[in-house]
Amino acid sequence: MPIDKQEFRRVLGHFAAGVTVVTTVGDDGKPYGLTATAFTSVSLEPPLVLVCVDKRSDSHAHFHTSRVFAVNFLAADHEPLSRRFAVSGGDKFDGLGIHQSPTGAPLLPDALGYLACRTVDVIDAGDHTIVLGQVEAADAREGEPLLYFRGTYRKMQQ
Ligand SMILES: Cc1cc2nc3c(=O)[nH]c(=O)nc-3n(C[C@H](O)[C@H](O)[C@H](O)COP(=O)(O)O)c2cc1C
Secondary structure (H helix, E strand, O other): OOOOHHHHHHHHOOOOEEOEEEEEEOOOOOEEEEEEOOEEEEEOOOOEEEEEEEOOOOOHHHHHHOOEEEEEEOEOOOHHHHHHHOOOOOOOOOOOOOEEOOOOOEEOOOOOEEEEEEEEEEEEEOOEEEEEEEEEEEEEOOOOEEEEEOOEEEEOOO
């Protein structure tokens, strides 16, 4: 018997996750992006990562058609940025001063780290699409991450 949806969500919430904003560029040349915790590294050789994008999100179509995306790791003080990218509609990039990654996908200023990826596969997975990318450029800086645990934003405590 399949697990109850509410219970599934509740249990998943107990897995602490780093928060990312995953971005891409549309056929119209505009930047698109969403807050995502469903990100993971996949392979070191070749360097592969994946992100799971909800089919109901506005960005979904653009991740499907675009061949590039970037994963921006959010820092501890980026909760407002995460909230901004977790809402559909409007120009989420307005006033952010984004710059282009080497693959063309937009990078957020001051991210803790980024991975610039070229899409190598899109895999149908229930109500989400798995976007698999090969990393072509990456960088990171010193700092603390933004975390998400049991439905709330957290900071690391040492
Ligand atoms: C902490 C957090 C994590 C999220 N993780 C994901 C995720 O991994 N994949 C996803 O598709 N949506 C995720 N979402 C939801 C999207 O950010 C949200 O649906 C967003 O509005 C989609 O934007 P869009 O419709 O403009 O594409 C997450 C939201 C929050 C607050």
